[in-house]
Amino acid sequence: MTVSRLFPNKMAVTMALFWVSLVLSIIGSNASGEFNILHSPDSLKFTGSGKTSESLLKEIFSAALGLSVEENSEWKGMYVVDPFNTPEAVVEIYIDGVSSLGHTGLKTKTYPLIVDEYEPDTYQGVKHRIKQRFTNGGNKIVNIKLTDVDELKKNIFGDAKKPKPTKLSLMHLKYNVEEDYHFLNELASLQAITTKIENGGIVPDNMIDFYNLRFRTLHPLCDFHGPNSPQTKEAKKLLGEAIDQLNKAFIKAYDGSVLVTLVTTDVAHTRRAIRSAPAAGPDGKSAPEYEWQTKEFKAENETDDSYSSEYPAIFNIILWFAIVIIFSLIAIVYALMDMDPGRDSIIYRMTSTRMKKDN
Structure with missing residues (x-):
């Protein structure tokens, strides 16, 4: 099986990486x-x-x-x-x-x-x-x-x-x-x-x-x-x-x-x-x-x-981690919606109820 079969929707993967990179760049550019x-x-x-x-x-x-x-x-x-x-x-x-x-x-x-x-x-x-x-x-x-x-x-x-x-x-x-x-x-x-x-x-x-x-x-x-x-x-x-x-x-x-x-x-300080x-x-x-x-x-x-002195750091860590997770989840859902179970995924093939028989 080729690599393209394992990862059929390259656009979805690319989009997920794009969102992650965008969020990380925002974090870096926001503090100067x-x-x-x-x-x-x-x-x-x-x-x-x-x-x-x-x-x-x-x-x-x-x-x-x-x-x-x-x-x-x-x-x-x-x-x-x-x-x-x-x-x-x-x-x-x-x-x-x-x-x-x-x-x-x-x-x-x-x-x-x-x-x-x-x-x-x-x-x-x-x-x-x-x-x-x-x-x-x-x-x-x-x-x-x-x-x-x-x-x-x-x-x-x-x-x-x-x-x-x-x-x-x-x-x-x-x-x-x-x-x-x-x-x-x-x-x-x-x-x-x-x-x-x-x-x-x-x-x-x-x-x-x-x-x-x-x-x-x-x-x-x-x-x-x-x-x-x-x-x-x-x-x-x-x-x-x-x-x-x-x-x-x-x-x-x-x-x-x-x-x-x-x-x-x-x-940003509270x-x-x-x-x-x-x-x-x-x-x-x-x-x-x-x-x-x-x-x-x-x-x-x-x-x-x-608020404690650690509040700004904890708040920013939780906030940006949540944003990364949300956008990654959206990208994954979008990829699954566009997936053909019979052709695209090795998971569906291995768990199919129709088992192949030797002739």
């Missing part, structure tokens, strides 16, 4: 972002414009710091020009939920980013390699979600009072709008970190350091107002200016021996249910412009949070 170089020392050279993957960022950062890497990559965007003068620190500013900040005035070297991890392990990977290399410790390894008060106090401010950030002149954003309030509060934390660094909060000690700062509130603001709204454009502009100031502060603190990067991704921002402060005035979130307010947010 940018990897931006804000500053790099002379010992590193960034060239070209080829795509890189989020799963390879830990290899890029490790190679930049002179650490061993575990995975080979064909990406040719970075070259270590002087392996004896690698940067003393790497900074990753991670912006959740947007593929790009757009035209914010930041001078960057930009590479398209393939987002192949829903929960990137860049920080843990680099941290593990630094600790393997420097067993005596002493390295500054900081991972901060800018919405987390305890992390900021522990890793940046300690027992000191949070510096007062620069006063903003707002045109479209409002403090009595929940999404705007949380964005501006997180922006104030980023500005406060900049002020802390400018005031001598970082002293180089010839020990390599790694900073991961995660900004999370731009995504819900964009969802609420719309990606092309005046509020979103103003938010991106303010964030771009704050990142530029932070970049300059790190450059000055490390005397240029620092790699400062910006990562943006548009992976908006978490949080209580509305207070419309007025205890003094009866409008909500404080740069209020340091209290532990009580943070506790309320966590109480209303009905």
Whole structure:
């Protein structure tokens, strides 16, 4: 029996493969972002414009710091020009939920980013390699979600009072709008970190350091107002200016021996249910412009949070797996409907009630 008898309907098989490929391509193209170089020392050279993957960022950062890497990559965007003068620190500013900040005035070297991890392990990977290399410790390894008060106090401010950030002149954003309030509060934390660094909060000690700062509130603001709204454009502009100031502060603190990067991704994150921002402060005035979130307010947010951090990944896995299964089932049903039982299938021949007899 020929192969064509076993697989009679080639069109149906081809259609099934087409749908599977289409769904997988949608998954890959739906998650994208940018990897931006804000500053790099002379010992590193960034060239070209080829795509890189989020799963390879830990290899890029490790190679930049002179650490061993575990995975080979064909990406040719970075070259270590002087392996004896690698940067003393790497900074990753991670912006959740947007593929790009757009035209914010930041001078960057930009590479398209393939987002192949829903929960990137860049920080843990680099941290593990630094600790393997420097067993005596002493390295500054900081991972901060800018919405987390305890992390900021522990890793940046300690027992000191949070510096007062620069006063903003707002045109479209409002403090009595929940999404705007949380964005501006997180922006104030980023500005406060900049002020802390400018005031001598970082002293180089010839020990390599790694900073991961995660900004999370731009995504819900964009969802609420719309990606092309005046509020979103103003938010991106303010964030771009704050990142530029932070970049300059790190450059000055490390005397240029620092790699400062910006990562943006548009992976869909579930908006978490949080209580509305207070419309007025205890003094009866409008909500404080740069209020340091209290532990009580943070506790309320966590109480209303009905989704775990793994929810987006689980949801996407189930959703796209179900879509693949549905389209594959449709293709199989279509092929069976067009099948001739007497001619096409070996199954019908082997299970036929008419048995052949020898003459």
